[in-house]
Amino acid sequence: MNFLISEVLNLAPGESCSGDTGSKLEILRNEKIDKPIIFIGAGTCGLGAGADKILEVTRAYLSEKNIDTEIIETGCVGLCSSEPLMDVQLPGKNRISFEKVTSDLAEEILSAVFSGNPIPENNVLGQYSAGGNEEWDGIGYIAEHPFFKPQKRLVLKNCGIRNPISIEEYIAAGGYRSYLKGLRSYSPGDICDKVEKSGLRGRGGGGFSTGRKWKFAFNVESDQKYLVCNADEGDPGAFMDRAIIEGDPHRLIEGMAIAAYAIGATKSYVYIRAEYPLALKRLEIALEQAREYGLLGKNIFDSGVDFEIKVKMGAGAFVCGEETALIHSIEGKRGMPRPRPPFPATEGLFGKPTIINNVETLANIPSIIEKGEEWFASIGTETSKGTKVFALSGKISLTGLVEIPMGTTVREVIYDIAGGIRGGKKFKAVQIGGPSGGCITEQNLDIPIDYDSLIEVGAMMGSGGMVVMDEDTCMVDVAKFFMDFIQRESCGKCIPCREGTRRMLEILEDITHKPVNGSSHHALRRFKGVTQLEKLGKVIKETSLCGLGQTAPNPVLSTLKWFRDEYEEHIFERECRAGVCTELRTFTIDVDKCTGCTVCAKKCPTGAIIGARKTPHFIVDDNCISCGTCVQVCKFDAITVN
Amino acid sequence: MNDTTEQILVKYKNADRDSLIPILQEIQEVEGWLSEKMLTSVGRHLDMPVSKVYGVATFYNQFRFQPKGRFHIQVCRGTACHVLGSATVLEEIKKHLKIDVDETTKDGLFSLEIVACIGTCGLAPVININGNFHARVTTDSLRDIIESYRVQNNN
Ligand SMILES: Cc1cc2nc3c(=O)[nH]c(=O)nc-3n(C[C@H](O)[C@H](O)[C@H](O)COP(=O)(O)O)c2cc1C
Ligand code: SF4
C-alpha cells in the first residue's frame, strides 16, 4: 500500500515505469502471475445468466482439489448475450475467455487448467493480449472480435476485465493519478476550462456542456457546495450506469473527486437506484478503499482539499432522475420537480450550489485529465465529442453494452457490432432515448449517432438505451407501453402531464382493444383518437413543467410519424400485423370440423359460444373478448383466428 | 410496539428530515413492508406529521403497505422485457398464483410486484425472486421456477 501511495500515485498520468516498480505493477495488474487466475463475469447480468452456479462449481472444484488460486469476480464486459463468461489466465500465457459457460464446461476448463488436459475448444470467445505473454495458437483476439473491434472503450475500459473492488489494481493500471495531478498542477478553474474545451456533453440525456455547467457553480461564492452523481438510471432499457459502477467503481469515484475539486464542492452524494443492489455494494466497498488510501476524506494528499462521498438509495420513481426532483428526494421529500431558475448550480441541495452529473459523464473525466482535452475532442463529431455507451437489447443477436465513438451510424451498431436481428427476422425499428425518445426506422439507419442528428429524426440520445424491434413487434403496442409507464410515473404536479398522458393511454387502449361494438360510429371515434393524440401531445409538450412531461408524448408522436399505417390498420381493419394486440383477433368455428363436443362452450369465460351438443357451435362476436381459450381447448382444430 | 422499528430509529438519533427515506427503506428491508404503526413511530421520531411521512412513502414505488410473501416476485416491465414478452409472463404468473400485482397469495408464500427495469435488459425477460435473477423466462420455465420455490419452502 505504501509503495503504491508513495511511488505510483506520484507518477504523471499515463507515465509508465520500469524496473522494480514496473514489475510490481505488472503483478498487481495480473499481467505477470505465478499461479493461474480464474475470472468470472459476475455483474448482475452475469449472475442472472448463471454465473453464480459457475462460481459455486469453481469454488467446489478448488477446495476439493485443495488448490490455492484466485477467483476474481469482474463486472460485465458488455457481451450480455454470451454470459456467463469465464476467463482463465495461466502463468506466462495470455488470458483466454469462454462464453456461455455451463457447469460442465466450467469443470472441463478447470480440469484443463489444473490437470494439464487440453483447453476445451468450444465456446472460446477469444484471448486478451497483455504484457508480452505467450499467445494461444489458433484463438482469435478479443480486440478483433466483430462485437469489440469497432468499439472504443474509454469508460468501459476496465469493465469485465479488471477486479472492480481492488483499488490496488486500479491504481496499478494508472488510476487516481489524474485526480492527484489535478490537485497538484491545476487550479479548479483550469479543470473547468479543460473539460469545457474537451467538448464533453452530459450523458444523462440533456447533453449540456459539462464544463460550462461546472463553471456556473465554480463562479458562485458559497460556504458549501455539493456534487451529486445521478445514478438513478430510470430509462427502462438502459443499464450502462449500473455496469460502470459494478465493473469499475473507482473510475466513477475518481471522476467525482475531480469534478468536486473543479467546482469547489467538499461533499457529494451518489443517488443510486434501489434496484441495483450489487452496484450499491461494490460502490460502498470501493468508497471504503478510497478512504483507506486517503483519496477521500480530509486534506487529501496534503493538498488542503477535503472531499467525501455519501450514497443515497433511490426509492423507485422515474421522475427522481430529474435534477430538482432528485434534490427533493435526497432532502427526504416527495420527489417532485420545481420550476427552474433558480438552477441547482446556484441554488440546489439544501439551498446550496449543486452540480448534478450522470455516472457516464463523470466516468469520462479521468481520461480527459490524463490524455488532455485535445485528445478527447479529436474523437467524435463536430458537436458531439468522445464516445457514448449504448445498451443494446430487444430482438437483436448480440445484446449488451457497446461503447462507440460519436458519429458511428446506427446501422453499424446494429448490424456490424450486434450481428443484426435475431432469428433472421426483419428489422422494424430501434427505439432510442427511452420514454423521452423515439424510433429510428430502416430509412434512417445511416444517420451518425450524435446529439443533433438523433433529434433531427425525432429521437434523442437520452441515456443510451437502444431497444431493437423486429416485424413481430407492434408499434402501437410499444407506444402504449411507454404511455402506460409515463402516466404511472408522472409526479402529478402539472395537469397536462398527469391527465393528458392518461388520456393518451386511454386512446391507445381503445385502438388496441376489441371495439365495444362494430358500429361505424365507434370506428369514427377511434379514428378521431389519432388526431387527438397529436393534439394532446402538442399541449403536453408545451405546458409541462419538467423534462418528463415535455418529452412524454415523444414515443407516441414518433411511432405515429413513422408507423401511421400500423395505427390505421388497427383502427380500420382491426388488425395487428405483428399479432401482438391479441384482442383484435376474431375467431370463427369451422362448421365442417366442429363435432359439437361443447368443450369450447364450457371453457369460454364470457359464454360467447353457443350451440347444442353434437351440432356445430357458433361464436357470438359481441360477447367474445378474443382471449383465445377456445383455440387452445379445441381438439379438432375447428377454430380459426384472423 | 414493534421492536425492530424502534431499534432502527435508535440508530438515527437526532436525525433530520433527509433521513426519512433511508429510515423507511431500512424498516422495509427488515419488515418487508410498512404498517401504519411503523409510519407513526417514524413520524414521532422525526417530529413530522404522520400525514407527511405517509405522503412521502406513497410517492415512491419502492414502499409497500402490505406484508409481502415469503417469496417476493418482481417482474420487470421495462422496455426490453416488454418487447420480449414480459406482459405474457406477468399474466402467466397472475394466472398461476391467482393473485394480482401488489397482492400476496393466501398461504403467504408468494407476492407479486412489477418493477421498471432491473438493469439486465440483455437477458430479457427477467424476473427476480428474493434477489435471485431468472433470465430469459418463458411461460414454461416460469412454472418450474415458481414450483422450485414452493419445494424449497416445503423442505
Ligand atoms: C424525467 C427525467 C428523468 C431523468 N433520468 C435521468 C437518469 O436516470 N439519469 C441521469 O443521469 N439523468 C437523468 N435525467 C437528466 C437529469 O435531469 C440531468 O440532466 C442529468 O443528470 C445531468 O447530468 P449530465 O449533464 O451529466 O447529463 C432525467 C431527466 C428527466 C427530466
Ligand atoms: S411535467 Fe409531469 S412529472 Fe414533470 S413536474 Fe409536471 S406533472 Fe410532474
Ligand code: FES
Ligand atoms: S427492461 Fe427488463 S431488465 Fe431492463
